[in-house]
Amino acid sequence: MTALRRKPGASRAAHPAPQGRNRVRIIGGEWRSRLVRFPPSAELRPTPDRVRETLFNWLGQRLDGLEVLDLFAGSGALAFEALSRGAARAVLVERDPEVAAGLRAAAQELDAKGAHVVQGDSLAFLTRSTDKFDVVFVDPPYASDLAPRALAALAPHLKAHARVYVESDAPLAPPAPWHALREGRAGAVRYALFELAAP
Secondary structure: OOOOOOOOOOOOOOOOOOOOOOEEEOOOOOOOOOEEEOOOOOOOOOOOHHHHHHHHHHOOOOOOOOEEEEOOOOOOHHHHHHHHOOOOEEEEEEOOHHHHHHHHHHHHHHOOOOEEEEEOOHHHHHHHOOOOEEEEEEOOOOOOOHHHHHHHHHHHHEEEEEEEEEEEOOOOOOOOOEEEEEEEEEOOEEEEEEEEOOO
């Protein structure tokens, strides 16, 4: 996929969603088969179903009571999937105001009380927030340097044994002090589950 360059903290993007395709289906948990809709004009790239299925197999299917951060929320597919599977809270950070409004509308439609949408730059959020999370999703626009920059800033925001999902269109080489727990590939999409190495 040809990636579009966007400003740091922008939603995950590649090609504009085709007309009528501005929705993604939740694949497991309480809201299984429910649709999450996002703005039709937004250039969003939701994580494919098969990749989400693999990811939540890695995470153990249920995320009961866990706190989740979706740094480049886009369609919200990963965060809403986590809430559907029992996560207590999901913070969705999205720079684009229209897309952030769509996330709030989707949360209201699902009655997702644990969803907290933050409209703003993802890296700036990490500098000002003091929250800690059990699971973090890092799926920035392709052809950007946002994934390594986010990883470099994440350590203070992680609880013990936290896991970080990273998605990219390029090979994923975890920088120190990270190591990959699991890795996969689906077409042009490369994805991995990272954990901080023990000191």
